[in-house]
Amino acid sequence: MPSDLGRTRRPEATCPVEVALAAIGGRWTTLVLRDLMSGPRSFTELADGLPTLSAKVLTERLAGLEQQGLVARRRLGGFPARTEYRLTEAGQLLRPLLVELYRTGEALLAVNPR
Amino acid sequence: MPSDLGRTRRPEATCPVEVALAAIGGRWTTLVLRDLMSGPRSFTELADGLPTLSAKVLTERLAGLEQQGLVARRRLGGFPARTEYRLTEAGQLLRPLLVELYRTGEALLAVNPR
DNA sequence: CCGCATCCGATTGGATACTG
DNA sequence: CAGTATCCAATCGGATGCGG
Numbered sequence: 001m002p003s004d005l006g007r008t009r010r011p012e013a014t015c016p017v018e019v020a021l022a023a024i025g026g027r028w029t030t031l032v033l034r035d036l037m038s039g040p041r042s043f044t045e046l047a048d049g050l051p052t053l054s055a056k057v058l059t060e061r062l063a064g065l066e067q068q069g070l071v072a073r074r075r076l077g078g079f080p081a082r083t084e085y086r087l088t089e090a091g092q093l094l095r096p097l098l099v100e101l102y103r104t105g106e107a108l109l110a111v112n113p114r
Numbered sequence: 115m116p117s118d119l120g121r122t123r124r125p126e127a128t129c130p131v132e133v134a135l136a137a138i139g140g141r142w143t144t145l146v147l148r149d150l151m152s153g154p155r156s157f158t159e160l161a162d163g164l165p166t167l168s169a170k171v172l173t174e175r176l177a178g179l180e181q182q183g184l185v186a187r188r189r190l191g192g193f194p195a196r197t198e199y200r201l202t203e204a205g206q207l208l209r210p211l212l213v214e215l216y217r218t219g220e221a222l223l224a225v226n227p228r
Numbered sequence: 229c230c231g232c233a234t235c236c237g238a239t240t241g242g243a244t245a246c247t248g
Numbered sequence: 249c250a251g252t253a254t255c256c257a258a259t260c261g262g263a264t265g266c267g268g
Contacts (some may be wrong), residue, residue, distance in 0.1 A: 010166045014228060015143050018220025023222065029239070030131050030228070041252050052124045054242055059251060069226045080249040081248085090225045093218060098131070100214040104207060105130025108137065111204045112130060112183045141261070157230055168262055173231060194229035195268085 023070060023094055028053050030101065031062050033087075033094060036071065040086035070094065137184060142167050143213065146175050147201075147208060150185065154200035184208065220221055 011018055024030055028050060035041055035049050047058055062085060065071035070091035076082040087094075120156040125132055138144055142164060149155055150164050161172055176199060179185035184205035201208075 010164070011141060011145065014223075016217075016223060017215045018219065019222050020215045020219035021138075021144065023218075026137075027125060030135065031125065047250095048126070053243095054244095055251065056243090056253090057241060060241090068222075075250095081251095083250060088221055093221045093225070097214050097218045100211055101131045101134040103130075104137075104211040105132065105134035107207045108133050108182075108204055109128075109130060111207070149267095168264095170233095170263085171261060173243065174261090191231095195231095197230065 020097060023065075023068060024097065024101075026061060026064070028057060029061055029065075030098060032058070032065070033070075033091070034098060036085060036087050036091070037098070040074075040084045043083050043085070045061060046085065065091070122221060134211060137179075139214075140178070142171060143175050143179075146172070146179070147184075147205070148212060150199060150201050150205070150211070151209060154188075154198045157197050157199070159174065160199065168209060179205070199202060 008112070014020070024033065031050055032046060035046055041049075043058070043062075046062075047053065047055065061099070062071060062073070068071055068090075069088055071085055072088050073086070074084040076084060127133070127136075138147065145164055146160060148151055149160055155163075157172070157176075160176075161167065161169065164172070175189070176185060181200055182204075185199055186202050188198040188200070190198060
């Protein structure tokens with residue numbers, strides 16, 4: 001955050017903060033990212049780790065992340081078909097942010113427990 | 115992020131990550147927080163800094179932040195009435211997260227420019 | 229100055245059923 | 249296994265107008 005405090009007129013897609021928010025935005029997204037942080041996963045493996053997440057939303061999240069260049073899809077032939085999802089180099093950049101989200105949440109809970 | 119990778123079944127409100135996301139969630143919220151980071155602001159000062167933000171949404175954001183204990187409201191008597199909003203101690207805890215959001219966004223833009 | 233009330237269109241996420 | 253296709257309820261954010 002340089003010295004442009006208080007100057008932004010509206011949320012712009014090119015603002016770094018907005019870019020980062022877009023990456024982690026949407027329900028379940030941080031959980032999907034967390035699972036991918038520990039290594040490549042197939043569609044079903046991800047779905048199994050998040051049992052109450054519908055296939056539609058998982059598809060949407062993965063498509064969004066792929067479009068942002070954060071996740072790469074790899075179709076593996078054979079039958080049954082398999083698809084492997086893994087974080088790209090760009091996706092790895094999100095790790096410190098997820099850690100900071102966790103850290104901040106813990107600090108908030110310590111101050112103001114529920 | 116301890117070793118509970120891949121275990122969460124659904125987004126739970128008590129998860130630290132969800133707590134942090136709730137704090138910064140919603141359009142404009144990070145911009146409102148950024149303006150408050152540099153000191154107390156009145157309703158109109160905040161609105162002037164974010165000209166395309168409707169009063170309704172600003173009210174909603176401030177009410178939400180207040181309910182989470184991140185922002186404190188102080189009514190100043192006199193006429194016209196004045197209300198001062200400032201970050202609480204808990205709200206100050208969000209500063210490193212905002213910095214990290216900015217940092218991460220910059221890094222993403224460097225890898226994958228728009 | 230500081231909001232609240234109301235309405236409304238758009239987006240979101242969940243449920244369900246079906247396909248290559 | 250890995251999705252797509254619909255449909256639907258709920259939420260969200262923007263616009264406008266009024267009131268303390």
